[in-house]
Amino acid sequence: MILTKTTEYAVRVLTFMASQNEDLFSAKYIHKQLNIPYKYLTRLMTDLAKHGCLSSIRGRQGGFKFTKKLSDISLAKIIEAVEGMDSFNACILGFDECSSDNPCAMHYVWEKNKAEFIKTLENTTLDDINHFKVTRF
Amino acid sequence: MILTKTTEYAVRVLTFMASQNEDLFSAKYIHKQLNIPYKYLTRLMTDLAKHGCLSSIRGRQGGFKFTKKLSDISLAKIIEAVEGMDSFNACILGFDECSSDNPCAMHYVWEKNKAEFIKTLENTTLDDINHFKVTRF
DNA sequence: CATAATTACTACACAAAAGTAGTATTTATT
C-alpha cells in the first residue's frame, strides 16, 4: 500500500512545479499537465498552501508558487502536510504505543527499514529530486 | 500508510498462531485473544486458507492450522495472500509501468528502500519472527 | 464598473475498505 492517492498527487504536483522554470502555476495548468482531477487538485493545493508547502495568490492571474527554498521542502514535509507522518512513525501493526519495550511481531523486521525510509523521506528535498533524471510526473 | 488493516490482521493472526504451542485454532479463540472483529476474522482466515497459508478443518472441533513449515511462510507470502505484493512492487507514485528507463520523481529515492523492504518481507518467515521477543499480538 | 479568471469553501456523490448479520454446510458429541 505505502502511499495514499492523495500523497501521490501531492508529490507529483510539487516535484513537477519544482522541475519547471516558472514562477506561478494555476491549478488549471497543473491539471492539464498532470491529469489530476481538477476539483480534487484545487482542494489539495489549497491544503498544501495552508500547510506552508506553497503560497497561494487569489484572483485573476493568481495561482500557486513556492516561497520557501526547494531545499527546505522534504518529502517528509509533504507527507506531513497531506496525511501526517504519524502514519509512518506509528506502529506498522497498528498498535497505539510503539516502543522497543513492547515490541509487536514486525518490530525487529520493520525497525531498520522504517528508520532508513523515514530518513530518506526527511533528507530528500524537492531540490534533490530536481537534480535527478525524471521523465514523467 | 504502508499496510492495510487487513494485512495487519493477517500478520497478527499468523504470528500469534506461530507463537503458541497449539496445533489447531478456532476463529473464536483467535478473536478473543487478538480482539479482531469476529466475522471479519473468519472471512480473512478462510481466505488465508484458500491461499495456502493455513488449512481449515470444518465442523465441530474444527479450526485452522499450519500445514506448511513456519519457515516456508514469509511476510511476503502473507501480503501476497491478502492484498497482493503488486501493491509493493508497483510504482510508488501510481504509474502503470515501472522501469528505470522511465523514472518517476521518487524512483531513485524509493528504489533502494523498496528493494530492502521487499527483500526483508521475502526473507522473514514466521519461524524467524517466532524467535524474536514479541510481547504483543 | 463589469467581466473574466482565479483560489476558497461547502455540500454532495461514488467507490473501496472495513465491519456486521444471517444462513448454510460440515462434523464431533450425545
Place this chain on the structure above:
DNA sequence: AATAAATACTACTTTTGTGTAGTAATTATG
C-alpha cells in the same frame, strides 16, 4: 438422530478515501 460447534458463503451496513458540482470571494483586465 438430534444437537452443538465450527467453517463457508452471501448480502448488507458503515466508514473512509476519492471525485464532482456549485457557489462565494478575490483580483487583474478592458
